[in-house]
Amino acid sequence: MRLLIINILLLFSTQVWSQTDLGIGLVSINFDDKTVLKFYSDTLESKPEKIVEFFNDKTINSWNIKDLKKQQEWLKPEILWLDYFEFTFRCLTPTDKWIEVIVNNETGKSYWIENTELTEFKNWEEFLKNMFGVARLPDFKQSIKTKPTENVADIKYQGTDCFVVKSMKGDWIEISTPDHCDDSYTESTTTINSGWIRWRKGNKLLIDYFTTS
Structure with missing residues (x-):
């Protein structure tokens, strides 16, 4: 299911x-x-x-x-x-x-x-904040960071990507795991209150976004 x-x-x-x-x-x-x-x-x-x-x-x-x-x-x-x-x-x-x-x-x-x-x-920030969820592209491997830069610690995340956007800083977006992405929905064992991923590189989107469930 x-x-x-x-x-x-x-x-x-x-x-x-x-x-x-x-x-x-x-x-x-x-x-x-x-x-x-x-x-x-x-x-x-x-x-x-x-x-x-x-x-x-x-x-x-x-x-x-x-x-x-x-x-x-x-x-x-x-x-x-x-x-x-x-x-x-x-x-x-x-x-x-x-x-x-x-x-x-x-x-x-x-x-x-x-x-x-x-x-x-x-x-783009307003638009992505209104999405049901965002996910990292599978063909662009990236970790979830504690801050919007590469030279910081990773946040360990287990489960299927299902995040909402809290804010944006340049090429980075701040994400969290919302209530509608619970364990039964994503089989996630990780809760993220604040993490950062890249949403673009030049003119390439590095995320999928979903307008609805």
Whole structure:
């Protein structure tokens, strides 16, 4: 049962794109079935390069994007999980009226969208603090440190990674084990009140993050 839960978490974790600019934060779109999102190559352009339209898809009892398969040829954002109302982009440049977002995390392609009541910006620290949990990437081995530097003692941890973010300092995040990551959930025998791991190296994310259980 534990492995099933972990696999579900991994399945719904966001994809990690190692070469794409992480930007200064994330922009979430508060869409509904009437949302029309226009993407411009420049803030001075009057005609959008791309348009994404949402609708009420009665075949799946959920909101959906028109011609989603065709749109996904160019649209590969940070999160596209419509069942949970998650539509999120990495943000390069926010202004009062416009926001530059990465629309394709594979190529780094960016467009501009209008900054309206539909858009919600969070820097990476705010965003990660709101996640259900974070975990170290299995292909980047790193210890949990007592302070945000390499030259300090390790914290010994036994169990499956399931942490929440308390704070951020540069490339490091302060983590702890929350109540929803109890022994039955992770088979962890270690409680961490405060520890530090690296969350990025350049433009590479060193963690997985999970928006929900």
